[in-house]
């Protein structure tokens with residue numbers, strides 16, 4: 001957003017209210033990038049569909065361009081062949097960004113421990129929230145989303161991630 | 166009829182053909198590699214047999230044998246309804262044999278896969294590259310001496326040798342005359358919504374018209390086959406869920422049926438009927454996802470909400486059976502994990518009478534006569550019946566081209582011959598026909614479920630066979646025999662006799678085959694899945710050539726490519 005880069009604001013006495021407003025906005029308007037590859041992505045579709053309705057949490061604007069998203073949802077097994085692409089997509093998302101590892105495969109490799117699967121996406125990119133399950137139920141996904149929101153709530157423009165210090 | 170083929174081959178090619186060991190009445194012959202093409206051509210064109218459908222080619226590795234590698238062809242004849250398996254042994258020093266592409270176009274990717282996984286070379290193949298593993302991979306993972314956990318990192322995205330951006334020329338390095346069109350290479354996917362996250366297509370464009378396209382797959386390769394070699398037969402069931410994850414039940418059924426064939430057991434009528442019911446429910450939700458996703462891709466979001474609502478209802482039914490929505494693992498070898506819970510039948514009846522037909526109806530009214538949809542899909546991505554068959558199409562995509570082939574009718578299993586249902590076929594083989602066929606298939610599935618619910622017999626849900634089914638818990642605690650049997654089954658698992666089988670079922674996307682080789686131990690020696698999408702997706706370049714990019718999106722959606730079974 002650019003506000004963070006302002007040294008004056010960062011050092012001003014209004015940091016608290018600015019944080020509160022920014023975080024409130026960000027928290028309830030996550031734009032997820034659905035990096036769905038496998039079975040978990042079908043459950044992600046279910047979360048986005050009418051029954052579970054992700055828009056109740058303000059996150060229904062699902063983007064497929066990393067440049068328009070701030071929440072990277074990785075659903076599904078990541079193979080070694082896919083790994084560089086995931087890294088690239090992550091790098092293309094602008095700060096601030098958050099990452100949810102959706103499903104056992106993304107958390108740890110899940111039931112696949114063999115020559116072609118990555119053993120957890122945290123070996124490639126940083127992860128904020130891990131949602132376990134194979135696949136996680138839609139409720140678990142929403143729980144993970146709320147956890148992301150909690151993380152956002154606790155952030156400040158003074159965090160090293162924003163001021164790059 | 167069945168035995169005729171092997172006999173005919175023996176008479177016709179006495180030098181080249183020998184009978185493979187007889188097992189479970191399957192027809193299998195060994196062929197020398199010098200004559201394999203002749204034999205294939207004979208089988209293909211012999212008017213008595215017409216083995217026009219090449220279902221699968223796969224490799225196998227037997228270290229210690231004189232011929233270390235084996236290439237296995239599975240052929241099917243629509244005329245006689247018979248399968249035949251051809252096996253070619255190859256020595257370790259020189260694992261080469263001629264390609265079958267000249268006869269069956271379907272051989273293309275299957276041969277590439279055998280090359281990728283086993284290092285078997287097919288001479289004359291125009292594009293013998295790796296297909297599932299990445300290009301920097303060293304070695305051949307399915308060989309028995311490749312350690313299962315030896316991972317190889319890839320640090321850059323796969324390069325297909327096509328330069329992105331604008332260029333002029335024929336693109337094949339041939340000399341330029343200066344009159345070639347100016348074209349542009351566009352990379353689509355895998356991180357692209359309509360490529361379902363895992364498919365990648367490079368398209369060479371002139372304006373918006375596709376001159377040439379090259380699909381690249383393997384982004385979801387999860388090593389199903391290698392992993393299953395390290396598990397026991399029961400433990401493989403959860404892995405089968407994750408093949409076609411839109412209709413996991415059907416993979417469960419297909420796999421268990423293959424192992425049951427290997428063991429030579431027949432499940433009870435009740436189990437068969439329940440399997441039919443859950444399979445058909447899965448077919449419906451699979452088609453719902455396919456249609457919904459296809460429509461979203463081409464810009465119609467509303468039907469997606471309707472389709473997914475009904476899908477949730479079916480999930481409710483499946484969850485009641487096995488506690489899980491997607492990854493069901495409901496079947497067991499020799500039966501099922503649980504019987505139907507109380508009240509399930511009534512609930513299922515209610516759904517199939519009221520709810521699901523309503524969803525179909527609603528989508529129908531929204532879409533079938535929708536001008537935009539019809540304009541965007543009719544005549545788009547058409548393929549003729551012969552071509553489709555030659556590419557190895559099965560399932561709705563083949564039937565849309567007008568071939569009424571359905572395993573449920575052609576080689577009925579589980580009492581499918583007793584149910585009254587029709588096989589819808591299309592006439593043009595285009596995207597619109599594929600949509601119509603799927604719509605009608607859902608209705609037919611409802612009919613089958615209704616009849617199966619009406620005729621649902623009572624009976625045990627597990628076979629009485631000491632080799633596969635656990636004894637009653639009470640007996641385990643009180644009697645010695647059952648205790649031993651229980652311990653043996655848990656520790657050793659199921660141990661089928663030595664032999665190999667190939668068993669097919671009609672899954673949502675077409676013929677789902679399992680080729681299982683047992684060496685008489687508790688772990689499968691080799692499992693090869695014949696995934697219906699794999700054969701279908703390789704025909705994509707032909708389907709999209711000359712059409713627009715927007716058509717490509719519609720076509721890919723209508724083929725219903727599920728990466729889980731495509732890449733395994």
Ligand code: SF4
Nearest residue numbers: 039076103104105134
């Ligand atoms: S966690 Fe399970 S359901 Fe999710 S992608 Fe992996 S195997 Fe599929």
